[in-house]
Amino acid sequence: MMELPRLLLYYSEGHLTGGHRSFVKPAGHNTWRDDQPITIDDGSGTSTQQVIVIESAVAEAAGPGVKRESSEGEEDPWHSKDIQTRVAGAPPVATDDPTTAPAQPRTRCSITEVSGMPNAVKSETKTLTVHTGSDHRSDPETLGLRRMGCPPVPGSEYLPVFHQIQKMVNSRGDGDTLDTEVDDPSCSYATEMDPGNIPLGLKRPTDQSKWDWNQYSSSACSEGCLDKKGEVIVVDEVTVKVEGDVPPTWNAVSHQGDGHSQGRDFLDYRESLETNPNVTTHSPLHALMDCNLVSTSMGPSDSHGHILFDQVLNSNNRAGAQAQGGGATSGNIKEKRFLCMFCHKGFSCLQKVEIHQRVHTGEKPFSCTQCEKRFSRQDHLKRHQRVHTGEKPFSCTQCHMRFAQAGHLKMHLKVHTGERQFACTHCGKRFTERSYLRIHQQKKHSTL
DNA sequence: CTGGGGACGGGGCCC
DNA sequence: AGGGCCCCGTCCCCA
Numbered sequence: 001m002m003e004l005p006r007l008l009l010y011y012s013e014g015h016l017t018g019g020h021r022s023f024v025k026p027a028g029h030n031t032w033r034d035d036q037p038i039t040i041d042d043g044s045g046t047s048t049q050q051v052i053v054i055e056s057a058v059a060e061a062a063g064p065g066v067k068r069e070s071s072e073g074e075e076d077p078w079h080s081k082d083i084q085t086r087v088a089g090a091p092p093v094a095t096d097d098p099t100t101a102p103a104q105p106r107t108r109c110s111i112t113e114v115s116g117m118p119n120a121v122k123s124e125t126k127t128l129t130v131h132t133g134s135d136h137r138s139d140p141e142t143l144g145l146r147r148m149g150c151p152p153v154p155g156s157e158y159l160p161v162f163h164q165i166q167k168m169v170n171s172r173g174d175g176d177t178l179d180t181e182v183d184d185p186s187c188s189y190a191t192e193m194d195p196g197n198i199p200l201g202l203k204r205p206t207d208q209s210k211w212d213w214n215q216y217s218s219s220a221c222s223e224g225c226l227d228k229k230g231e232v233i234v235v236d237e238v239t240v241k242v243e244g245d246v247p248p249t250w251n252a253v254s255h256q257g258d259g260h261s262q263g264r265d266f267l268d269y270r271e272s273l274e275t276n277p278n279v280t281t282h283s284p285l286h287a288l289m290d291c292n293l294v295s296t297s298m299g300p301s302d303s304h305g306h307i308l309f310d311q312v313l314n315s316n317n318r319a320g321a322q323a324q325g326g327g328a329t330s331g332n333i334k335e336k337r338f339l340c341m342f343c344h345k346g347f348s349c350l351q352k353v354e355i356h357q358r359v360h361t362g363e364k365p366f367s368c369t370q371c372e373k374r375f376s377r378q379d380h381l382k383r384h385q386r387v388h389t390g391e392k393p394f395s396c397t398q399c400h401m402r403f404a405q406a407g408h409l410k411m412h413l414k415v416h417t418g419e420r421q422f423a424c425t426h427c428g429k430r431f432t433e434r435s436y437l438r439i440h441q442q443k444k445h446s447t448l
Numbered sequence: 449c450t451g452g453g454g455a456c457g458g459g460g461c462c463c
Numbered sequence: 464a465g466g467g468c469c470c471c472g473t474c475c476c477c478a
Binding site: 382 | 464465472
């Protein structure tokens with residue numbers, strides 16, 4: 001059984017925070033490189049944030065004024081069983097049958113029209129059902145992409161398409177049709193999405209093992225999509241109950257490691273789903289992924305669509321969820337209720353998880369005006385710019401050396417103190433830095 | 449080879 | 464909530 005979740009859907013249109021910028025990776029490049037020219041989109045356009053509150057999500061779902069039109073979707077064996085975030089009273093609309101509907105959109109799309117909001121916001125969205133990975137595409141036809149000259153790309157990643165969708169959403173703020181804003185610069189890559197013109201790294205790899213997460217993140221995330229920050233799905237707490245035990249893979253070790261490997265796991269996972277629509281998985285990552293896709297389809301989404309499961313998303317799975325983040329969420333879960341959709345690490349607030357997710361997406365919204373270098377964080381940019389200004393605020397009191405970073409000074413002070421706290425366990429040799437010790441051990445004791 | 453410094457990524461915390 | 468700072472870690476380059 002499950003109770004009726006109260007689902008809050010946030011998304012912003014071109015919402016940029018803190019100097020947030022989108023960036024458009026040049027076509028043909030699969031990874032971000034510092035030396036690559038990048039088109040900066042300051043996102044000076046609309047920056048409205050819209051909130052769709054779907055209360056109790058019963059049949060009337062979003063309540064008065066909100067019309068929901070569930071399209072074909074699919075039953076998710078896992079989510080319907082284990083997560084049960086599905087709206088109560090909204091039984092599975094359709095059973096996923098890849099044999100009968102192979103070309104069906106794999107996302108359940110709907111049009112949510114929120115009345116009472118300025119401009120009578122209409123938004124493309126999906127039902128809030130969390131689907132399996134085999135259900136993570138929006139229907140391009142439903143979304144009017146064909147009319148926009150953006151035919152669906154078989155097997156291609158859909159995030160840029162969703163960007164299109166978002167643009168449509170923007171355009172529909174005035175009640176216009178979906179086909180507006182075709183001249184929006186962000187649509188420029190729409191043609192790039194054409195199957196015949198899509199060397200964007202969006203092709204699906206034939207060999208999953210060779211699939212580069214950067215390829216995904218840089219293409220799908222940077223293809224003009226990054227100006228769509230802030231969309232959030234918050235599965236509100238308390239009302240969500242979860243049935244079933246923690247899936248065995250919930251604590252799987254496969255989602256550990258560095259960010260890219262996490263992303264790769266994430267992608268490989270989805271890849272497997274795409275290549276095998278019949279695959280049934282129980283990975284929570286899967287759930288997160290699909291949630292993301294739900295948010296993605298809502299409009300401004302991108303690969304950074306934030307899946308923020310509130311603290312009791314998995315009231316029964318908390319232990320697993322805590323373990324999942326490598327212990328990152330093992331602290332006060334109430335304080336870290338925003339989960340990274342990639343690694344499930346918990347953060348205390350939305351912005352933190354947004355920033356953190358750049359680890360996985362590779363997004364670097366902050367660019368140096370003097371050297372084109374880009375940074376994921378503003379303070380990193382500020383710190384970097386000391387390279388250009390020559391500013392060295394940190395001075396040694398013992399030798400008048402100056403440093404641009406506090407850490408440099410701290411490290412330098414060891415020269416004076418003679419501190420060598422890192423001792424080799426093999427030969428006893430001591431070093432001032434852990435990295436020195438590590439290198440020493442690699443070279444001297446690698447055979448041990 | 450080692451030490452020193454520069455640069456940067458990421459998390460946590462404070463204001 | 465957002466910005467900034469501190470801290471830690473890592474990598475790289477050079478003497």
